[in-house]
Amino acid sequence: MIVASFAIGLFGVRIARTTSDFFVATRTVGSIWNASAISGEYLSAATFLGVAGLVMKFGASAMWFPLGHAAGYMTLLLFVAAPLRRFGAYTIPDFAEGRLANRRLRRIAALFLLVVGWFYLVPQMKGAGVTLELLAGVPYWVGIVAVGLLVVGAVAFGGIKGITYVQAFHFWAKLSAISFSVLVLLIVLGWSSDSRTPFAAGLPTFPDATEVTFSRDTRLEVPETIFVAVDGADVVWPAGRIEVSAGTKVAFASGDAAPSAATGGTKDATSWTVPFPDGERYGLLAAISLLIALVLGTMGLPHILVRLYSSRDAPSARRTAVVVLAFVGFFYLFPWIFGALGRIWVPELYVTGDTDTVVLALPRLIDGTFGNVTSAVVAAGAFSAFISTSSGLLISVAGALSHDLYAQPVRPETSVTRRLWHFRFGAAVGGAVAIGLALGARPFDINILVGWAFAIAASTLCPLLILGIWWRRLAARGAALGMLVGGVTATAAILTTMLGNVGGLGGALLSQPAVVTVPLAFGVMILFSLGARPPRHADRLLLMMHMPERAAERLRMEA
C-alpha cells in the first residue's frame, strides 16, 4: 500500500511542472475521479480508527459523529461548492482577499486555516503512533516521527498533482479494507460472544482470560470487585480507583467486568446504548453543538475545498460534492460496527485506554492465515487513512505558511523556483509543528480532536465563506473581526477543556463550543459590516458566483 501510493506520488513529481500545477491539480479531473480523490483525502485516521474507538468508549452518544461528518458535505453542496468554483480562488485565503479586496484578511484567514490544519493533523499523527505501536511494537513517538517525515517528504517533492490519483486510489483501498474486514469479523467472530450482543445488559466482560501489559502509568476505574494477577501474584481489586505503573502485567479472568482507563469509567449497557444517558443534563446541548460544528465545519477544511477547484466547472463541482456525500456516507456504514464489536470482543482496550486501536485489534483475534490477511488489509487501510489525509492537509498548511503568510505580504515578486522552495520549507515547518504537538496528544481521542478542528473551522472560515458568497454587504472589517472573535473564543474554550475537566453547563459549552461561537462569529461579521461600506466590485463578484454558465456567456456575447 505505502509502496504503491509512494510510487504513484513520485510519478506525479515528473508531471508537476509549474507552480499552479504544483499547488492545485490542473482542472482536468472528472467528477467521479475527483470525488474519489476528495473522499480518499477526507477519510482520515479519525474516520478509519477514531469513529470506531469513540463508539466503543461512549456508545450511542458518539454516533452523532459519522452522520454529522457526512452531513457536512450537504452544507458544502448547498451553499459553497458551485459559487466558489465560479469564483476561481485556489484557497480560502485567496477567496478572502479576492472577495473583500483586503490584504490583511488573507493573513487572518490563513492563520485560522493553520489552526484548523494543525488540530486536524495532530490526530492523524496520533493514529500513526498507536497503529505502529500495536503492529510493530515500537514506542508511540517512533510512529509519529516516521510517518511525519514520510508525509513531509512526499508533500515537499510531490505537490498536489501527483496526489490526485493517489488519493482516488486511497479511497477505494480504504473502502475495500473496511467493508471486507467488517464482513469477515461478523462471519468469523460474530455479533455476539457467549450469546451476549454489544447491547446485552451489564458491563463489558472479558470473553477469555486476558493479559494486559501497560505501556504507561494508568489510573483505572474498577466498576466491581475482581480477582486479578498482577505480575504473577494474585490480588483483589476492589471497586474504585487503582493506579497501575508502566510495565505492569495484569491477568484478568474470563467473565470479569473490564476496568476502564477513561474518566467516568466503563459504561454499562444502559448508558452505552442510549444517546442521552441518565444524569447527563446537558446531553442535548452537547449533541446539538457538536452537530453544528460538524455540519458547518466541513466547508472550512482546507484540504477538501482546494480539490473542488479541480472540477471542470461549477455544475461539475456540485456533482462532485454530491458524489462525495454518497461515497463518504457509504463508508460510514462500517466503522461504528467495529466499535460495537469491540465492546464484546476486546474489552482490554478499555483497560489500556487505547480504544482508538479497536479497528486494528479485532482482526488479530482471528486465527491462521485468514486472520493475518485481514489484519494486513486493515493495517493497510489505516496507513492509507493517515497518510492521505495528512499529506492533503500539509499541502494546505505549507501553502498558507509559505504563500499567504510569507511570500504574498513580504516578497510578492519571487520566481517560480523560489516559491517552490518556500513551499517545501513551509511543509517542513508545518510538519514539524504537527509532529511536536502529536507527541503530547496521546491522552486525547482521535475523533474528539478532529471534532475540535471542525468547531474552529465552523467558527471562522465557515461564516467567511457563507456570508462572502451570499451577502453582498459583507465588509472586510466585519469579516476580520468575526473570524477573530469566533476563532479566539472557540480555540480558548477547547484549550481550557484540554487542560482539565470542567463540569456542568460551562463544561459542556467549553468542550463543544460551536453552539455559542458560530452564531457569535456570524453576528460579529454582520454587525460590523452593516456600518462599513461594502467593498468595490461586490455586486460584480456575487453575480459572477451565482450566474449560471450559459446565461453568463450569453450576457458576455451581448456586451
Place this chain on the structure above:
Amino acid sequence: MRDDRNTALDPIYLRTVLRVNLTTSLSYFGLFILLIFGGPVIFWVYPWLATTYLWALPLPWLFLGFAGFPILALMGWRYVLAVEEDEAEFSDLVDAP
C-alpha cells in the same frame, strides 16, 4: 468586459439569480436541518425510542448508523437536479430577446 448598458442591468440580474439560488438552497437546508437536528431532539424528548429495537438494533443506532446516509445522499442528488433546472430556466430567460 461589459459596457455600461449591461452593467446597468447587473443589479436586476443579481437580485433575481441570488433569490432563486438562495430559495432553492434554503428550502433543502430546512429539510436537512429537520433531519439532522430532529434526531437528537426526538431522542431527548422520547427517551423510550432509544431502547426500542428494530432488526436487533436500537432505533438511534439504526438511524445514525444506517438509515441517515442514503437519505442524505438522495436529498443531495434531488438538490443538484433542482438547481440545474433553475439554472436552465434562468439561462432560457436570458436567451430570450
